[in-house]
Amino acid sequence: MSKTTVTIGLASCGVASGALPVAEELERLLAGREDVEIKKVGCIGYCYMEPLVGVERDGKNYTYGKVNVEILRRIVDEHVNGNKIVKEHLILTDGTGKQDSDSGSENSRMEKQVRIVLRNSGLIDPKNVDEYIAREGYQGLAKAVQKMSRDEVIKEVLNSGLRGRGGAGFPTGMKWRFARDAKGTQANASNPNGTDKYMVCNADEGDPGAFMDRSVLESDPHSVIEGMTIGAYAVGASHGVIYCRAEYPMAIQHLDIALGQAREWGFLGKGILGDPDFDFDIYVKEGAGAFVCGEETALIASIEGQRGMPRPRPPFPANSGVWKKPTNINNVETYANVPWILLHGAEAFNRYGHGRSKGTKVFALAGKIKKGGLAEVPMGMPLREVIYDIAGGIENDRKFKAVQLGGPSGGCVPEHLLDTPVDYESINATGAIMGSGGMVVMDEDTCVVDVARFFLAFVQKESCGKCPFCRVGTKRMLEILERITRGEGVLEDIDKLLSLAEQIKDGSLCGLGQTAPNPVQTTLKYFRDEYIAHIVEKKCPAKVCAALIRYSIDPSRCIGCARCSKVCPVKAISGEVKNPHHIDEEVCVRCGLCKKTCPVSCIELSSGDTDPKASVA
Amino acid sequence: MTAAIAGTISNLETRLTPIIERYRGKVGVAIPLLADVQKEIGYVAEEAVEYVGTELGISAAELFGVATFYAMFRFQPQGKYVVRLCRGTACHVQGSGRVAEQLERSLGIHDGETTEDLMFTLQYVACLGCCSLAPVMLVGNDVHGRLTPEKAVAVLEDLRKAQ
Ligand SMILES: Cc1cc2nc3c(=O)[nH]c(=O)nc-3n(C[C@H](O)[C@H](O)[C@H](O)COP(=O)(O)O)c2cc1C
Ligand code: SF4
Ligand code: FES
Numbered sequence: 001m002s003k004t005t006v007t008i009g010l011a012s013c014g015v016a017s018g019a020l021p022v023a024e025e026l027e028r029l030l031a032g033r034e035d036v037e038i039k040k041v042g043c044i045g046y047c048y049m050e051p052l053v054g055v056e057r058d059g060k061n062y063t064y065g066k067v068n069v070e071i072l073r074r075i076v077d078e079h080v081n082g083n084k085i086v087k088e089h090l091i092l093t094d095g096t097g098k099q100d101s102d103s104g105s106e107n108s109r110m111e112k113q114v115r116i117v118l119r120n121s122g123l124i125d126p127k128n129v130d131e132y133i134a135r136e137g138y139q140g141l142a143k144a145v146q147k148m149s150r151d152e153v154i155k156e157v158l159n160s161g162l163r164g165r166g167g168a169g170f171p172t173g174m175k176w177r178f179a180r181d182a183k184g185t186q187a188n189a190s191n192p193n194g195t196d197k198y199m200v201c202n203a204d205e206g207d208p209g210a211f212m213d214r215s216v217l218e219s220d221p222h223s224v225i226e227g228m229t230i231g232a233y234a235v236g237a238s239h240g241v242i243y244c245r246a247e248y249p250m251a252i253q254h255l256d257i258a259l260g261q262a263r264e265w266g267f268l269g270k271g272i273l274g275d276p277d278f279d280f281d282i283y284v285k286e287g288a289g290a291f292v293c294g295e296e297t298a299l300i301a302s303i304e305g306q307r308g309m310p311r312p313r314p315p316f317p318a319n320s321g322v323w324k325k326p327t328n329i330n331n332v333e334t335y336a337n338v339p340w341i342l343l344h345g346a347e348a349f350n351r352y353g354h355g356r357s358k359g360t361k362v363f364a365l366a367g368k369i370k371k372g373g374l375a376e377v378p379m380g381m382p383l384r385e386v387i388y389d390i391a392g393g394i395e396n397d398r399k400f401k402a403v404q405l406g407g408p409s410g411g412c413v414p415e416h417l418l419d420t421p422v423d424y425e426s427i428n429a430t431g432a433i434m435g436s437g438g439m440v441v442m443d444e445d446t447c448v449v450d451v452a453r454f455f456l457a458f459v460q461k462e463s464c465g466k467c468p469f470c471r472v473g474t475k476r477m478l479e480i481l482e483r484i485t486r487g488e489g490v491l492e493d494i495d496k497l498l499s500l501a502e503q504i505k506d507g508s509l510c511g512l513g514q515t516a517p518n519p520v521q522t523t524l525k526y527f528r529d530e531y532i533a534h535i536v537e538k539k540c541p542a543k544v545c546a547a548l549i550r551y552s553i554d555p556s557r558c559i560g561c562a563r564c565s566k567v568c569p570v571k572a573i574s575g576e577v578k579n580p581h582h583i584d585e586e587v588c589v590r591c592g593l594c595k596k597t598c599p600v601s602c603i604e605l606s607s608g609d610t611d612p613k614a615s616v617a
Numbered sequence: 618m619t620a621a622i623a624g625t626i627s628n629l630e631t632r633l634t635p636i637i638e639r640y641r642g643k644v645g646v647a648i649p650l651l652a653d654v655q656k657e658i659g660y661v662a663e664e665a666v667e668y669v670g671t672e673l674g675i676s677a678a679e680l681f682g683v684a685t686f687y688a689m690f691r692f693q694p695q696g697k698y699v700v701r702l703c704r705g706t707a708c709h710v711q712g713s714g715r716v717a718e719q720l721e722r723s724l725g726i727h728d729g730e731t732t733e734d735l736m737f738t739l740q741y742v743a744c745l746g747c748c749s750l751a752p753v754m755l756v757g758n759d760v761h762g763r764l765t766p767e768k769a770v771a772v773l774e775d776l777r778k779a780q
Binding site for chain 1 (some may be wrong): 705
């Protein structure tokens with residue numbers, strides 16, 4: 001019998017879903033088996049189906065979802081030992097899967113994707129460099145260093161049309177050219193502009209709701225290291241820094257392991273791949289949790305050990321970055337694309353794409369959707385297809401309301417714009433931005449005014465405080481939004497918000513302040529009615545804003561079971577057993593626990609129908 | 618002055634010397650240095666910062682300037698379990714606000730505070746990168762996903778009972 005490999009996904013999402021006990025059981029069940037190998041892999045993006053277990057044999061690959069210890073025992077028993085597929089838990093069939101009668105229930109989700117960045121994620125053991133190498137790893141680097149000049153590498157990246165995946169979408173090849181042209185010291189024959197330059201990877205991923213960088217670093221760290229090293233060759237850098245947030249311990253651990261292996265293999269260090277003039281090494285710098293540190297100049301300050309305060313540009317990092325040396329900064333996903341581009345060519349890359357956006361984009365799908373996780377799609381796929389076909393549509397089949405793109409710098413895209421293709425320009429035209437690729441989907445039970453308030457609170461807290469407009473202006477906006485969500489807004493507030501938005505955009509030094517008003521502007525543009533409902537009718541249509549909602553008990557249906565009064569954390573519910581109960585609205589904190597507990601659904605949630613205060617008996 | 622400092626936190630000098638040696642003569646070390654101090658002492662204690670600062674020739678004001686800027690640094694002793702509740706977008710949309718309220722009520726503390734019995738420190742964080750399991754909290758190193766207010770409280774109650 002040929003060798004069988006059983007994979008288990010152990011990225012953060014897998015571990016959080018309970019993959020560790022499954023992995024332990026797997027090791028116990030297969031201990032001492034020569035014919036079966038266990039492979040600990042990262043994440044294939046099917047986070048909603050974790051823990052994931054795969055069985056590979058004879059070039060065929062089957063993945064099972066939501067595996068617990070019992071299901072695992074069946075898989076080992078029936079599939080690994082008995083060669084019989086456990087159909088009801090099968091989610092994905094690879095390889096020859098399509099023509100198989102036993103194709104997995106989630107196959108179509110994979111078929112819609114094009115995986116360049118995620119080419120290895122979930123398939124290889126991130127701690128094992130051999131597996132990376134077996135899948136074309138470091139061949140892009142070898143081709144660049146051994147067969148191409150530095151100019152040719154830059155040209156290839158430029159021709160590919162690759163643009164930065166960290167938010168702004170600046171052409172990567174152009175950035176590299178600036179850094180190459182910058183004058184550094186320590187010139188040598190092949191590198192007259194000098195080599196003491198910095199190649200920095202921005203792995204701060206400060207945008208809440210985005211997790212693709214974490215997943216790539218955990219699942220395929222070598223692809224980022226290889227991309228950075230190719231970049232270092234092209235611009236002539238000798239120092240590399242990966243700035244990774246400390247909240248990602250597994251990413252940091254996997255990076256450290258991978259860096260050690262890359263050094264051992266001669267992909268990092270002195271005279272890389274036989275080029276005597278190419279010395280380059282990378283170290284990991286842990287961030288310390290400040291959103292603004294993702295901004296390039298703040299990131300540089302933070303690498304130098306200072307407070308992460310942005311500074312005005314110019315000088316640009318390309319000319320004066322880390323320790324005043326020429327510095328190139330790219331995002332994790334940007335670098336992960338590079339080895340593939342070098343190996344397969346610019347043309348292969350820009351065969352995918354739409355308009356001026358080439359290649360693919362990885363999206364982090366979260367919010368009120370059925371299938372949260374990661375997906376890599378060709379640029380240009382309509383939002384609707386991403387949300388309905390890949391993310392599975394709205395949870396509990398509620399109605400779609402908006403999708404938030406680009407995090408605190410982005411905006412909410414409403415239903416009527418769902419056919420917008422995902423490319424930088426089309427997304428910008430809606431008022432949102434592509435950003436780093438976080439998509440948080442909202443349904444009719446989400447209040448967009450509350451969401452705008454949420455983002456303002458976020459940027460207000462994260463502003464470094466240097467620019468008065470960013471510091472004070474966002475605070476004013478937040479105060480107004482808080483008033484509106486409390487039902488104390490007035491119509492003039494809308495104009496005030498809009499004019500503050502303009503002032504903050506004009507008066508801020510860095511991207512944080514310049515984009516902070518976006519969530520408010522887009523929600524005002526597409527959901528002005530909801531603001532008006534809060535202000536004029538004192539009503540929260542989504543029934544979210546605590547001050548504008550009320551819980552009440554329908555006495556005709558209440559059976560007096562008293563369960564609600566037991567769960568109420570503030571003792572707002574009174575009544576005798578077997579008699580209708582009553583909620584004291586003055587005491588009620590609107591947590592909704594009673595409504596969830598009531599066995600006969602007699603507790604009603606309403607907003608604006610009556611004035612909550614007036615109805616207190 | 619070292620003797621006076623060493624009085625408040627036991628063995629301050631012995632505990633900090635290896636850290637100081639690690640960073641002596643290096644530049645741009647404020648963040649990892651503070652992180653190591655925090656790991657050793659449990660928080661960024663004033664006397665510890667003054668001590669390492671004097672030894673390394675970095676002013677305490679500069680170190681505090683850096684420490685207060687970043688969310689990862691704490692200035693108070695911490696509870697046995699640090700409860701990091703995600704208040705990121707995905708978690709917010711999935712109801713982490715209600716979870717936060719309920720945790721605050723049941724623990725009797727707010728963001729950044731520690732319970733009197735030193736069992737729990739509550740901390741709100743921007744995103745744990747597990748958005749597909751929202752709402753999420755990290756207790757120690759364990760991620761708890763798909764939280765409800767009741768479930769979150771139950772997790773902590775179980776920990777307390779296990780004492
Ligand atoms: C406030 C702020 C936060 C940012 N956070 C990040 C981040 O977490 N990760 C990232 O890659 N880029 C972030 N950026 C964008 C970076 O400054 C920079 O444009 C990017 O890293 C460049 O890489 P790219 O060209 O490969 O996209 C942020 C920008 C701003 C203004
Ligand atoms: S815009 Fe805001 S975050 Fe950016 S430098 Fe100014 S105050 Fe700091
Ligand atoms: S928003 Fe909570 S884990 Fe990302």
